[in-house]
Amino acid sequence: MLSKHLIKILLFLPLVAIFSCQTGHSPEGFAISGKIPSHSGQKVRLKEMDPKEILNLDSVTADASGNFTLNEKVKEAGFYILQFGTGKELLLSMEPGEKLEISGKLENIPEGIQVSGSAGTMLLKEFYNLSNRNKIKVDSLKAILHGAEGTPDFYKLSISADSAFQKINNDQKALEKDFIDKHHESLASLIVLNFALGATPVLSMDEDLDYYQKLTALSARYPGNKHVVFHQQRVTVFIDNKSKPKFH
Numbered sequence: 001m002l003s004k005h006l007i008k009i010l011l012f013l014p015l016v017a018i019f020s021c022q023t024g025h026s027p028e029g030f031a032i033s034g035k036i037p038s039h040s041g042q043k044v045r046l047k048e049m050d051p052k053e054i055l056n057l058d059s060v061t062a063d064a065s066g067n068f069t070l071n072e073k074v075k076e077a078g079f080y081i082l083q084f085g086t087g088k089e090l091l092l093s094m095e096p097g098e099k100l101e102i103s104g105k106l107e108n109i110p111e112g113i114q115v116s117g118s119a120g121t122m123l124l125k126e127f128y129n130l131s132n133r134n135k136i137k138v139d140s141l142k143a144i145l146h147g148a149e150g151t152p153d154f155y156k157l158s159i160s161a162d163s164a165f166q167k168i169n170n171d172q173k174a175l176e177k178d179f180i181d182k183h184h185e186s187l188a189s190l191i192v193l194n195f196a197l198g199a200t201p202v203l204s205m206d207e208d209l210d211y212y213q214k215l216t217a218l219s220a221r222y223p224g225n226k227h228v229v230f231h232q233q234r235v236t237v238f239i240d241n242k243s244k245p246k247f248h
Contacts (some may be wrong), residue, residue, distance in 0.1 A: 029073035030094045031062060032082070034102035037066040042085035044068045049079040049091070051230035076225050077187050093121040093188050120188040127179055127192055134172050139163060172202050177211060184214050185221055191230055205238045212238075 032046070039062050048055040057080075062068040072080075077095040084090075088106045090113070100121075104113035110128045115121065141161050148154045172195075180189045193215060194201050205212050212235050218228045 029071060029096060030098045030100065032070040032072075032092070032100040032102070033068070034062075034082075035065065035067050036062065036084070036102070036104065036106055038106055038180065039084055039086065040064050040066040044070070044085075045083040046070050046072065047081040047083060050079060051227055054081065077222055078225075078227065079191065091124075093118065093124060093190070093191070120183075120186045123183055123186060124188045124191060125178070127175070127188075127195075130143075131172065131195065132198060134168050134175075137168050138165070144239075167195060169202060172197055173208075176203055177208070180211050180214065187218060187222060187225070187227065189215055190218070190227055193231075204218055206233070209235075209238070 034044070041061055041064060043059055044062055045059040046057045048057055057072060058070055060068050060070055072094075074094065074096050077093070079223055080092040080094055082090040082092060082102075084106060086106055088109055090102070090109075092100060095118075098118060100115075101117065102113060102115060106112070110132060113125075115125055132206055139162055145154075145158060145161055148157050176192050176195060178239065179192050183189055193211065196202060203211055212231075216228075216232045217233055218225070219232065222228045
């Protein structure tokens with residue numbers, strides 16, 4: 001019988017590439033401009049990642065050279081998704097007054113995309129470049145297991161794979177903790193905190209509560225930000241529930 005850890009890994013969700021870039025501009029909103037030659041004449045959709053849902057905002061058709069521009073009025077820092085007709089998605093970390101420029105090849109995300117300007121989003125791009133290596137390892141192990149299904153060696157192979165999956169998960173956890181330790185004042189850390197290599201985030205409140213608590217301090221830099229407030233509420237509820245007496 002496969003371990004719980006292996007079952008979670010086998011439920012691996014596709015890696016979402018994250019990156020954006022920015023320079024200081026009008027504080028009333030942000031602008032996004034891109035050049036993706038392979039996406040000429042196709043739709044580019046902008047969506048907002050609200051803490052509880054995904055909201056459709058705007059869309060534009062790239063020209064014959066793959067150029068496109070989007071503008072959005074915002075009042076606070078947040079996370080947005082650029083969705084391309086090919087099915088590829090970019091998760092953006094944007095703040096009022098920023099200008100995002102994107103170029104490169106969608107076929108090779110995240111390494112094939114170039115960005116500039118946003119310190120926080122550049123950190124996320126670096127994080128996803130590194131995390132993608134773990135994703136490739138996971139995908140490779142999944143393919144091996146899938147190919148061995150129904151064979152006499154499957155059980156023995158699954159035991160070895162489980163050990164390999166555990167090592168990958170531990171490596172990913174160390175990567176995320178290091179990121180948050182170094183960049184706990186960046187809103188990007190909230191994305192890293194909730195990153196999953198399987199059905200659930202790599203860092204959990206049960207095992208890594210100190211990292212969840214560390215990011216509640218983002219309120220000093222982003223007072224009233226809905227993503228920070230939502231995070232604080234989650235942590236508060238978890239701690240309150242944990243402190244309640246258990247009755248049997």
